[in-house]
Amino acid sequence: MKLNHLKLGQRLGMAFGLILAITALVSTIGVWRLETLKTASQALATTEMQRHALAARWAAHINLNWVRTAASLKASDATYIDTLKRDMDSTSAAISEMQKKLDELVQDETGKQLMADVATRRESYRVSRVALFKRKQAGEDVGAQVDKELQPLAQEYLKGLVAIDAYMDEHLAASQAQTLAVALSGQRILAGGAVFAVLAGLLLAVLATRSMTGPLHQAVGSAEAIAEGDLSRPIHAEGRDECAQLLGALGRMRNRLSELVSDVRRNAEGVATASAEISHANNDLSGRTEEQASALQETAAAMDQLSSTVRMNADNARQANVLAQSACEVAVQGGDVVGQVVDTMKGINDSSKKIVDIIGVIDGIAFQTNILALNAAVEAARAGEQGRGFAVVAGEVRTLAQRSADAAKEIKALISTSVERVEQGTLLVDRAGTTMQDVVNSIRRVTDIVGEISTASSEQSTGVSQIGEAVTQMDTTTQQNAAMVEQGAAAAESLKAQAQDLVNTVAVFKLAA
Structure with a gap:
């Protein structure tokens, strides 16, 4: 398992947990060794010292009983002897009790053999002493046998205790050595555990530090490169810890900044090109706007003249309308008169046709002819200039009527001619x-x-x-547009300069190929 696959908290927790586990293990071993040392010390302080004390007291009691035994066996006073014997019995009972306790305290095989040897020697010494007392009681003098028989047994008895004491000294020395070994082993274990804990802590600290500082140095270097505008350096993130997440975030930021700077650079160059084109177009537009303003001024002057002309035409049209209405009224009246003339001419035509039929009775209707001629004259007078022909005809009709009697034949011919003319006149009138x-x-x-x-x-x-x-307003607006175009041209020049500055600024960033 790689460390960079662990979170920083997990990594630090594992390091400190391992150090704590090592410390706990070392502490547990130290406590165990101290407990062992405590047990050995207690055994040394109680059991060994108790055994030494029992052995020393046992030897003292042996010496005391030996003195009492020798004195009683050599004495002659029965009371003194009884007193000594009671004391010896009491001391022997105490020795038996001490032997029992010491036998319980001795657990190893060598000690038990030594205790058995002492018990045997004691029994030999006791049997010999009892025998001598029996002989003493029998009246035999046993003083010489005390030194000759009993003293060597007492010495052997004491030698057995000396051997036990030496054994106890050796056992005490071994116990002391064991206690010292336990103490030394505890010290070694504690020291080794402490050294191991320190080394493990240092190793874990170095590993944890390297696993964290390496990616952090890489992140710092990448951040400084990005801060200096170098976006060409790739950022690789390995692992799943916070440092890897930081490097991943820096990598994504670097990629996003690279794309952003590329877009900004491309757009800045586009803006610079567009601003140059806008500036050129604004200059052209400014010239054209000035030309348009001049043309609009001329148009405004022409529109003023046209307006005057149109007003004159409107006045003339109004006057023509009045005259046309008057002419229309006159024409309507003339139409009515012509209609009446048409009707009259139709009547004349009909009358002329009848005249042909009544030519034979021309005399009878001369008066009527005069009346008709008079009516025709009246109608001709009413017709005005156009009725002059009819007036002449009417006069001739009257003349013809007066001369009808004398010139019937001529009248007939004239009437025929008149009928034809009337018909023609009727057609003309129609x-x-x-x-x-x-x-x-x-x-x-x-x-x-x-x-x-x-x-x-x-x-x-x-x-x-x-x-x-509107043209005047357009002229004003065009003037304003011209001013605005000039401002736009100035703004375009400023935009061009700013875009170039932006291009120069973005050029600081180094992008990957």
Whole structure:
């Protein structure tokens, strides 16, 4: 398992946990060895010292009983002897008790053999002593046997105790050596554990430090490179710890900054190019706007002249409309007169046709002819200039009527001619009526057209005035646009300079190929 796959908290926790585990193990071993040392010390302080004390007291009691035994066996006073014997019995009982306790305290095989040897020697000494007392009681003098028989047994008895004492000294020395060994081993274990804990702590500290400082140094170097504008250096992150996450984040930041700087550089160059084009276009637009302003000024002057002309045309159209309306009224009246003439001519035509039929009775209707001639004269007078021909005809009719009696034949011929002429006149009058109606219609259409022209001229005059005002406003706006274009050109130049500065600024960053 790699350390960089662990989190920093897990890594530090494992390091400190291992150090604590080693410390706990060393402490446990130290406590165990101290407990062993405590047990050995207690055994040394109690068991060994108790055994030495028992052995010393045992030897003292042997010496005491030996003196009492020798004195009692050599004495002659029975009371003194009894006193000594009671003391010896008491001391022997104490020795037996001490022997029992010491036998319980001796656990090894060598000690038990020595204790058995002492017990044997004691029993030999006791048997010999009892025998001598029996002989003493029998009246035998045993003083010489005390020194000769009993003293060597007592000495052997004491030698057995000396051997036990020497054994105890050796056992005490061994116990002391064992205690010292336990203490030394405890010291070695504690010292070794402490050294191991220190070395393990140093090793873990070095490993943990290297596992953290290496990526941190790499992160610092990468951050400094990014701060200096070097985005070409790749950042590799290994592991899953916080340092790897930091390097990964720096790598993503470096990649994002590289993309951002590339986009900014590309856009800055585009802005610089576009600003140069905008500046050039604004200069062209400024010139064209000035030309447009001049053209608009000329247009405004022309529109003023056109407005004056249109106003004059509108006035003339209004006057023409008035005249056309008057002409229309006159034409309508003329049309009515022509209609009446047409009707009259039709009547004349009919009358002329009847005259042909009643030519035979011309005399009978001369008066009527005069009346008709008079009526024709009246109608001709009413027709005005166009009725002059009819007045002449009427006069001739009256003359003919007066001369009808004398010139019937001539009248017939004249009437025939008159009928033909009347028919022609009727046709002409019909044509004149139709033409007059056409004239009336045309005049009405002309009147309508002139009215429409007058209205259109008024509207045109208003529109031209509005156009003039609009052109004036356009001229003002164009002047303002010209000023704004000049400002835009200046702003474009400033933008061009700023874009170039931005390009130079972004050029500081070094990007990967």
